[in-house]
Amino acid sequence: MERVRGWRRELARAGAIVWKDLTAERRTRANFNAVVSLAVLTLLLFGFALGPDTEALRAAAAGVLWLTVLFSGVLAFNRSYQLELENGALDTLLLYPGERRSIFLGKLGANFAFVLLVELVVVPVAAVIYNLPLLRPFPGLAGVMLLGTLGFVTLGTFYAAMASRSRAREVLLPLLLFPMMIPVLVGSVEATSALLAGDPMGDSGAWLRLLVVFDLVFLVASVLAFEHVIEE
Amino acid sequence: MVEDREGAALQAIVYQRDAGLAVDVNGIARRFGRKWALRGVSLRVEAGEVVAVVGRNGSGKTTLLRILATLLRPTRGGGRIYGHDLVSEAAEIRELVGLLGHAPGIYGDLTAQENLVFALRMMGRTPDRSAVLEALEAVGLAREAGERARHFSAGMQRRLALARMFLQRPRLILLDEPYASFDPEGIERVNAFLKESSARGAAALVATHDLARAAAVVDRVVRMDAGTLVEESWTRPADTGGEPAAFAVGPGEGRGEWNA
Numbered sequence: 001m002e003r004v005r006g007w008r009r010e011l012a013r014a015g016a017i018v019w020k021d022l023t024a025e026r027r028t029r030a031n032f033n034a035v036v037s038l039a040v041l042t043l044l045l046f047g048f049a050l051g052p053d054t055e056a057l058r059a060a061a062a063g064v065l066w067l068t069v070l071f072s073g074v075l076a077f078n079r080s081y082q083l084e085l086e087n088g089a090l091d092t093l094l095l096y097p098g099e100r101r102s103i104f105l106g107k108l109g110a111n112f113a114f115v116l117l118v119e120l121v122v123v124p125v126a127a128v129i130y131n132l133p134l135l136r137p138f139p140g141l142a143g144v145m146l147l148g149t150l151g152f153v154t155l156g157t158f159y160a161a162m163a164s165r166s167r168a169r170e171v172l173l174p175l176l177l178f179p180m181m182i183p184v185l186v187g188s189v190e191a192t193s194a195l196l197a198g199d200p201m202g203d204s205g206a207w208l209r210l211l212v213v214f215d216l217v218f219l220v221a222s223v224l225a226f227e228h229v230i231e232e
Numbered sequence: 233m234v235e236d237r238e239g240a241a242l243q244a245i246v247y248q249r250d251a252g253l254a255v256d257v258n259g260i261a262r263r264f265g266r267k268w269a270l271r272g273v274s275l276r277v278e279a280g281e282v283v284a285v286v287g288r289n290g291s292g293k294t295t296l297l298r299i300l301a302t303l304l305r306p307t308r309g310g311g312r313i314y315g316h317d318l319v320s321e322a323a324e325i326r327e328l329v330g331l332l333g334h335a336p337g338i339y340g341d342l343t344a345q346e347n348l349v350f351a352l353r354m355m356g357r358t359p360d361r362s363a364v365l366e367a368l369e370a371v372g373l374a375r376e377a378g379e380r381a382r383h384f385s386a387g388m389q390r391r392l393a394l395a396r397m398f399l400q401r402p403r404l405i406l407l408d409e410p411y412a413s414f415d416p417e418g419i420e421r422v423n424a425f426l427k428e429s430s431a432r433g434a435a436a437l438v439a440t441h442d443l444a445r446a447a448a449v450v451d452r453v454v455r456m457d458a459g460t461l462v463e464e465s466w467t468r469p470a471d472t473g474g475e476p477a478a479f480a481v482g483p484g485e486g487r488g489e490w491n492a
Contacts, residue, residue, distance in 0.1 A: 009356040016353035024341035027380075087389070088335025091303055092396075096354040097327040231305070 010102040017106025031079045039072040039122045047129045061130040062192035077160035104226040112153045137195040147211040148188030158222040162229040187211045254435030257311025269295040271459035285439040287456035293439035297406045301331040330402030336393035340382030351396045367398040386413040405436040411445045423449045
């Protein structure tokens with residue numbers, strides 16, 4: 001058996017975790033079905049709460065959409081580490097030779113793919129309920145969704161690792177994550193609102209650049225700190 | 233100048249001697265909250281040696297194994313695994329150590345074969361189907377290679393975990409209650425693995441309550457109580473053929489004395 005070395009080896013290890021998590025999810029679909037159902041229900045409930053006023057719905061749409069992604073994503077992050085806690089797999093994972101940051105990058109990759117798949121369902125449903133014009137701002141909107149999701153998933157994956165050793169992890173994760181999410185949430189909501197309104201002031205670009213900065217900062221900090229938070 | 237040369241030569245001899253030491257820990261202690269699980273354990277295990285760690289529940293056996301595996305940091309004390317520092321060179325130690333804990337550490341939604349392919353990829357090796365099938369054959373799971381591990385019995389899941397260790401071929405094997413959940417054939421396979429590993433120079437620490445099962449393979453027995461190593465015997469326990477037996481683990485009488 002050939003032994004792969006260096007960064008290629010770490011990349012392969014991260015890829016193995018992405019493959020493992022997505023294969024397990026594809027087999028059961030339990031998490032995906034639950035998360036999508038919760039997201040659609042949240043969109044509907046916000047719709048009912050805001051009333052039939054089309055303008056009010058459209059004005060609130062960006063915030064509702066990102067809060068929906070946030071709430072449903074928390075379920076996904078918890079589930080992601082739950083997989084590792086069953087049968088004591090987390091210890092085995094930590095014992096494999098190599099950099100532990102590869103474990104974080106693998107988990108991040110799998111969670112990113114998962115949340116993007118959820119958004120593929122949630123965004124069109126939101127467009128129908130809140131009467132949103134998706135086609136015209138699509139390229140910019142896709143960029144905001146990718147950047148906002150990356151920041152959100154980076155923080156979610158990191159704090160889920162931190163909470164995973166706690167018995168109260170389901171409660172602990174939102175308590176840790178939500179305050180830290182504020183910069184990404186504000187940037188994503190503002191950029192989405194601007195794009196959905198046709199970006200008359202051209203300020204979506206500034207929010208997008210801010211999201212890039214947040215993503216980089218959170219990604220670097222999480223990768224560096226992961227080893228310390230995952231240890232018992 | 234001459235003194236320098238002598239010092240270097242002496243250091244080389246020390247390094248050469250330590251290279252044969254798989255485990256060399258000194259006064260390691262570990263606290264969980266206010267409770268000390270380990271209270272200063274010193275232990276040396278040579279390459280190729282199989283050591284049984286016995287003791288009551290809560291005596292610190294599992295904590296000791298988890299510290300040696302680098303899953304826990306000692307609160308006090310330190311040591312070396314094959315010359316690598318337990319704390320500062322944990323990544324290097326993980327290249328050498330394999331741990332089979334209470335839980336099998338497998339993924340229920342993957343098949344037995346996929347679990348091992350994943351393990352190989354995590355070890356930084358290219359997946360090799362023949363090696364995977366060979367490992368499954370070695371633990372008697374070849375026929376179940378394509379079945380999801382979720383449907384396995386507890387014993388089969390432990391066998392799958394053992395197959396992962398077959399693939400890894402660690403130089404320090406840490407087994408925590410390895411005979412639990414295994415049928416007699418499974419116990420034979422664990423012991424065969426230990427014998428084969430010892431023959432190729434790997435060291436092993438086996439934490440067990442079932443010394444009768446381990447008697448066929450262990451070279452030495454150490455007993456722990458309340459987080460300390462209380463007794464050590466160089467005397468091999470009598471092999472009762474797997475029948476339950478009481479063993480009096482007394483102080484060591486010198487390496488190489490057998491009482492089988």
